[in-house]
Amino acid sequence: MKSGDIxxxxxxxxxxxxxxxxxxxxxxxxxxxxxxxxxxxDKILLDQSNNVMVFESIPNGLHYILNPNAxxxxxxxxxxWAKACLSIQPSSNYTHDLDSIVAKIHSxxxxxLSACKREDCWEILNFIHLISDYAxxxxxxxxxxxxxxxxxRLFSDYVYDNYFWTIPEEELATRNDQMxxxxxxxxxxxxxxxxxxxxxxxxxxYR
Numbered sequence: 001m002k003s004g005d006i007x008x009x010x011x012x013x014x015x016x017x018x019x020x021x022x023x024x025x026x027x028x029x030x031x032x033x034x035x036x037x038x039x040x041x042d043k044i045l046l047d048q049s050n051n052v053m054v055f056e057s058i059p060n061g062l063h064y065i066l067n068p069n070a071x072x073x074x075x076x077x078x079x080x081w082a083k084a085c086l087s088i089q090p091s092s093n094y095t096h097d098l099d100s101i102v103a104k105i106h107s108x109x110x111x112x113l114s115a116c117k118r119e120d121c122w123e124i125l126n127f128i129h130l131i132s133d134y135a136x137x138x139x140x141x142x143x144x145x146x147x148x149x150x151x152x153r154l155f156s157d158y159v160y161d162n163y164f165w166t167i168p169e170e171e172l173a174t175r176n177d178q179m180x181x182x183x184x185x186x187x188x189x190x191x192x193x194x195x196x197x198x199x200x201x202x203x204x205x206y207r
Contacts, residue, residue: 007090014081015040018058018072019130020095020153023200029055029092030203031065033081033129035074041185042133050124050138051204058090060207096127098196105192113158121159124192128152131195146195151188154179 004141011017016033042109045053045061048071055061064070065082072078101124110116110124128147135143146152161167161175 006088007085008093010032010081010084010088011093014077014084016078016081017093018061018090020092021054021203022095022097022099025097025099027092028205029058029061029063031078032133033056033074033078036077037074041136043137044130044134045073045078046138047071047204047206051202052134052199054203054205055206056207058092062086062090064206073088094126096130097123098127098200101127101192102196105189108185108189110155110189111182113179113181118163121155121163125156125159128156128192128195131199134199143195143198146191149187149191151184152191154181154184155188 011033015035015036016031018029019032020027020029022028032042034040035043045065047053052065054063062082062085065072065078104110104120104124109120113121131143132147135147136138158176158179158181160174168174
């Protein structure tokens with residue numbers, strides 16, 4: 001078994017993952033996963049000021065987690081995960097390319113969802129879900145308002161209706177027509193940009 005497959009298996013067993021974040025052409029890493037001590041809610045590793053901890057490399061992230069003074073969620077589980085990762089060559093389990101998302105949002109290609117590629121829709125929605133985990137974790141009213149806005153909800157509904165659920169063709173066409181997406185797109189675009197900018201402003205590099 002390849003080291004990447006072993007790392008994926010270890011991460012899956014502990015419910016903890018390194019997620020790549022690509023900004024300005026550079027890929028850095030955050031720690032995300034479920035908290036077994038808190039209803040298995042999904043959380044991100046934060047500092048004491050509730051900023052997202054961003055590591056320049058995965059070994060740096062492991063080194064931080066194994067510091068006995070580190071502030072951690074699900075501390076025993078995440079420490080055991082980090083120890084299990086030391087003997088392999090870990091890699092990110094998924095990468096959010098913020099450069100790509102920003103470029104696509106500014107290109108206005110999402111003005112017509114029917115013309116958007118499936119993978120582009122999922123790329124946007126997966127990032128929105130990541131931000132929502134952060135928003136719920138710290139109960140941030142501003143981010144929650146963006147996440148729960150009508151335009152973001154409609155986009156999420158479209159992606160799941162068209163690319164996840166199995167819906168009869170005629171019913172799906174009716175749902176898509178009733179969205180009137182073009183009227184919601186300007187607000188959706190602004191909301192996603194605001195989510196990205198807020199995430200960036202609340203990310204702190206740790207070496």
